[in-house]
Amino acid sequence: MNNLIGAESHLPSETLDGVRISVLLNAGLNLESESAMRDMADGIGLYRTEIPFMLHDSFPSEQEQASRYRDVLNNFSGRPVCMRTLDIGGDKPLPYFPIVEDNPFLGWRGIRLTLDHPELFLAQLKAMLRASEGLDNLAIMLPMISSLAEVQAARRLLDQAWLEVSEELGRRGSSVRYPMLGAMIEVPSILYILPEMSPYVDFWSVGSNDLTQYLLAVDRNNSRVAGLYDPFHPAVIRVLQQVVQSAEQHGKSVSICGELAGDPLGVLILMAMGYRNFSMNLNNIARIKYVVRRIRVEDLPPLLEMGLQQSDSAAMKELFAGYLVRQG
Numbered sequence: 001m002n003n004l005i006g007a008e009s010h011l012p013s014e015t016l017d018g019v020r021i022s023v024l025l026n027a028g029l030n031l032e033s034e035s036a037m038r039d040m041a042d043g044i045g046l047y048r049t050e051i052p053f054m055l056h057d058s059f060p061s062e063q064e065q066a067s068r069y070r071d072v073l074n075n076f077s078g079r080p081v082c083m084r085t086l087d088i089g090g091d092k093p094l095p096y097f098p099i100v101e102d103n104p105f106l107g108w109r110g111i112r113l114t115l116d117h118p119e120l121f122l123a124q125l126k127a128m129l130r131a132s133e134g135l136d137n138l139a140i141m142l143p144m145i146s147s148l149a150e151v152q153a154a155r156r157l158l159d160q161a162w163l164e165v166s167e168e169l170g171r172r173g174s175s176v177r178y179p180m181l182g183a184m185i186e187v188p189s190i191l192y193i194l195p196e197m198s199p200y201v202d203f204w205s206v207g208s209n210d211l212t213q214y215l216l217a218v219d220r221n222n223s224r225v226a227g228l229y230d231p232f233h234p235a236v237i238r239v240l241q242q243v244v245q246s247a248e249q250h251g252k253s254v255s256i257c258g259e260l261a262g263d264p265l266g267v268l269i270l271m272a273m274g275y276r277n278f279s280m281n282l283n284n285i286a287r288i289k290y291v292v293r294r295i296r297v298e299d300l301p302p303l304l305e306m307g308l309q310q311s312d313s314a315a316m317k318e319l320f321a322g323y324l325v326r327q328g
């Protein structure tokens with residue numbers, strides 16, 4: 001079975017009824033093995049920039065960052081690479097930047113921290129832009145967005161970074177493309193302001209790990225409440241459905257980059273809702289492609305309808321698991 005799964009990993013991720021699914025990579029940990037996946041993935045849907053920061057003894061310089069980002073963009077040239085700005089805090093501390101808080105997951109995390117330190121944010125944005133000189137595959141994504149003001153502030157800093165880098169490069173006759181800018185949907189507050197936010201972003205990506213954690217008020221890393229952490233909870237499922245509908249209404253592309261995107265049942269349920277872009281860890285790519293190539297998109301919405309009526313995550317999973325077994 002495993003050999004069978006691996007044997008199809010270089011084939012296109014297309015369903016039996018001809019719907020093309022974008023299978024993207026969550027990257028940041030190991031550039032070598034991630035680059036080896038280049039031909040299997042349609043691009044990088046989430047590059048976690050905090051991981052290389054965590055492997056340093058101090059903040060990497062703009063130059064050091066640019067050189068790493070350049071390798072990533074080059075390795076995936078011709079395919080989209082979505083780099084997320086620094087998402088430290090919460091469960092991802094930097095040894096050289098200690099943060100002491102009672103509730104780190106509700107504290108100084110992601111965009112909150114970088115907007116309070118524009119010098120760090122600007123250096124990172126400029127490094128990304130510099131790295132993308134002559135390439136056209138960079139997109140930038142903002143983590144932990146909870147308000148419109150954060151997106152607007154980040155957009156202004158991106159404008160500034162782009163102007164500064166463009167001016168420098170312009171002096172030697174080169175240029176850099178203004179990148180697509182997206183926001184992560186992982187804090188529930190923004191579910192209610194997607195229409196207002198839509199003019200300020202080019203795309204959205206759902207972080208189902210944090211979205212589940214914050215919707216259900218369950219610490220994603222606390223084993224005592226692990227039984228309550230359920231990305232298939234009817235509330236999470238309904239929210240995910242609203243997000244894809246809202247993105248469609250506003251003409252924005254939406255992807256999903258939490259663990260749910262690497263789970264075969266999760267992917268089927270998300271496809272039933274209309275999601276077509278999935279970003280996952282490299283060890284899930286082969287099996288998700290295998291699953292996608294055995295199903296029909298047109299079969300899925302009735303199963304979702306049935307599952308939603310039962311308001312029970314076990315029943316929802318059973319419906320889709322039964323379908324998968326029937327499809328072989």
Ligand code: PEP
Pocket residue numbers: 046048087186206207208209210211257258259
């Ligand atoms: C998420 O929250 O789903 C996500 C992809 O981001 P991270 O796991 O890095 O917090």
Ligand code: MG
Pocket residue numbers: 143186207209210
């Ligand atoms: Mg997250």
